[in-house]
Amino acid sequence: MSLASRLVDIHTHIYLPRYCALLRSRTSVPRILTSNRDGKPDDRLLILDHEPSGGRPVGPHYWERDEKIKFMDRHGIDLSVVSTANPWLDFLHPSEAKTLASQLNEDLEQYCADSPQLSPSLKRLYGFGLLPLVPDISITALLETIEQISKLSHLKGIIMGTKGIGKGLDDDALDPVWEALSKAGLVVFLHPHYGVDAKAWGEKDNGHVLPLALGFPFETTIATTRLILSGVFDRHPSLRLLLAHSGGALPQLSSRLASCIDHDPVVASRLAHDARWYLGKLYFDAVAYGPEELGFVSDVIARAGRFEAGASGSTGATVDRKLGSKRMMFGTDHPFFPPLKGTEKWRSVVENLEAIDEVSGWSQEEKEGVRGGNALSLFNLLL
Numbered sequence: 001m002s003l004a005s006r007l008v009d010i011h012t013h014i015y016l017p018r019y020c021a022l023l024r025s026r027t028s029v030p031r032i033l034t035s036n037r038d039g040k041p042d043d044r045l046l047i048l049d050h051e052p053s054g055g056r057p058v059g060p061h062y063w064e065r066d067e068k069i070k071f072m073d074r075h076g077i078d079l080s081v082v083s084t085a086n087p088w089l090d091f092l093h094p095s096e097a098k099t100l101a102s103q104l105n106e107d108l109e110q111y112c113a114d115s116p117q118l119s120p121s122l123k124r125l126y127g128f129g130l131l132p133l134v135p136d137i138s139i140t141a142l143l144e145t146i147e148q149i150s151k152l153s154h155l156k157g158i159i160m161g162t163k164g165i166g167k168g169l170d171d172d173a174l175d176p177v178w179e180a181l182s183k184a185g186l187v188v189f190l191h192p193h194y195g196v197d198a199k200a201w202g203e204k205d206n207g208h209v210l211p212l213a214l215g216f217p218f219e220t221t222i223a224t225t226r227l228i229l230s231g232v233f234d235r236h237p238s239l240r241l242l243l244a245h246s247g248g249a250l251p252q253l254s255s256r257l258a259s260c261i262d263h264d265p266v267v268a269s270r271l272a273h274d275a276r277w278y279l280g281k282l283y284f285d286a287v288a289y290g291p292e293e294l295g296f297v298s299d300v301i302a303r304a305g306r307f308e309a310g311a312s313g314s315t316g317a318t319v320d321r322k323l324g325s326k327r328m329m330f331g332t333d334h335p336f337f338p339p340l341k342g343t344e345k346w347r348s349v350v351e352n353l354e355a356i357d358e359v360s361g362w363s364q365e366e367k368e369g370v371r372g373g374n375a376l377s378l379f380n381l382l383l
């Protein structure tokens, strides 16, 4: 099998043992509650608002490398680019966040370096490091951590939430961070945690359905839109940003966004391009669970080429559809969304694989790209 036809998971998480130890030591959320049931450890994870009382059960698949590899083998996944799961270091004081970021980056490097070989030059695991993105951290501390990550050969990017250092990602103070990440060639994986104002969910008990299905993607939509509006992609054209959950609602709303900008002279004069052009600069996971959604996202990405500076965006202009799927990559969200009953394969994974396979209009080559080839190129994981 050629490397181009490998299955690569770019959206897969871990709570490293050192991070779990911290969560276990805490008395408020985020935390892991540890107790014993019938003589066996009974760990419960509390990270989101309104976790079911007592928290959700968690086990070794949240922290052990062997469990990750077993999961990959069960689903035919050759290589994974693993990231710490939310809420990262967001809740820590700056000095604690800086120290822990550096330790967890070393831990993740080791976790990947000790993983099995996929080929003579590739391991099965690579990773996204962590930055100590918390209020009152110095920019120097962030730049030092970027330098650390860029020297760890199995870390190919960083994962971050949407808060930045307290004012969101459009904070001008973060400009040196975008600059350093671009220069280091590190991919930024933007991932939600906070959702939107919980009042929007009303009073009915719908469990975690609304915050996860809608709150998470809207958070990503808002954060990415703010980044675009702040001109970050004009100032840092080589920044590579990968969006969780296929970019949330941004593909669906991008023409409306462009129209609102057109009617707002202050914002319009700030940007070098039509809003839709920026979607062609982004990368998207393929964690959307449906072929129609994946096809739609790839069409919107491909359409971005019509909005090169000065171009009218007219529907008559030629669009290379392949440019869309090339920016999309398979992901699983493991270890979240485990099967409710002990099935061999996880439904959440099978659905995402079937969705890729069923996109109408994608050639076999494009599907192979989304399954793995695009990720291997993005992360420079080539022979």
Ligand code: 5CU
Residues within 6 Å of the ligand: 013, 047, 048, 085, 086, 212, 333, 336, 337
């Ligand atoms: O189910 C969940 O809570 C989550 C989460 O917290 N983070 C994530 O990436 N997916 C699902």
